[in-house]
Amino acid sequence: MKKIIKDFFILVSKLPFSFLYGFSNILYFIIYYIIGYRKKVVKNNLLIAFPDKTEHERKKIQKEFYKNFSDFMVELIKTFSMKREDYKDRIKFVNLDITQQCIHEKKDVILLSGHMFNWEWLSGISPDLQQKHKYAVYKKVASNFFDQSVHESRSRYGTIPLTVKEVGRTMLKLPNDGSHIFLFVADQSPFKSRIHYELNFFNRLTPAFNGYDKIACRKEYAVLYINMVKIKRGKYEARLKRIYPDKEKFRENEIVEKFYSELTQNIKTHPSLWLWSHKRWKYISGTDYQL
Secondary structure, three states: OOOHHOOOOOOHHOOOHHHHHHHHHHHHHHHHHHHOHHHHHHHHHHHHHHOOOOOHHHHHHHHHHHHHHHHHHHHHHHHHOOOHHHHHHHHHOOHHHHHHHHHHHHOOEEEOOEOOHHHHHHHHHHOOOOOOOEEEEOOOOOOOOHHHHHHHHHHOOOOOEEEHHHHHHHHHHOOOOOOEEEEEOOOOOOOOOOOOOOOEOEEEEEEEHHHHHHHHHHHEEEHHHHEEEEEEOOOEEEEEEEEEOOOOOOOHHHHHHHHHHHHHHHHHHHHHEEEOOOOOOEEEEEOOOOO
16 A cells, blocks of 8 residues: 555656645645634644734735645645756755855754755755765654655655654764764754754744754754755745854853744745644643644
């Protein structure tokens, strides 16, 4: 059955983008107007993030989010058959000279992104990055089929997928010599039992992962933020920005704070590109907060 499903996705993925985006239009109508997929979650998240906006303004962002989400879904299917040149045409890294600078400094790189569309395509354009060894950190999903599919997609062009359980050990044992780069989609919610740090995110005290901060400080990695921008349908830019410490070295959790500061600005500039359907504020100060 898994092979049949996979073969079906591969077959559909070979359809041209124009057809898939036509299907995305239909998908948007279904998930927004008929199913109402996580509509309450999205509405409340937008209210938390943008209390000063009018209901009409938030509704407009909501609709644009669902359109981008529908595009994201068909773009995920397309990854089953995308070639290297397809990635290079669809997503462009800007300010790549920063990664070259890190190589000259002999510093490995932590590359931080939020769930800004289309974060899944970031690992497919690894040849654009100058570091010899590229790693994409991901969280295992319950479905073995989709977990394996994500693994295969990310490793197709040289990126090495690492689970969150593997990444710490891997980073600690590798030399910090400028030849390694690690991609983290770093704005996920930690499990309630693993909340070790909270910060202000859109005026809410919000639990945040901070494991990458500890390793980056310990090994003195260079840290880069990816500012994701959707130029038009199916065309993205990943604009790199280096994050520097306020003093000579990063203090504890400074990287996490600066990442969320950059992400907040990224979201405010392009609000419909963030994954609003994620229950990001379900835990606040150790208390259940169910949207």
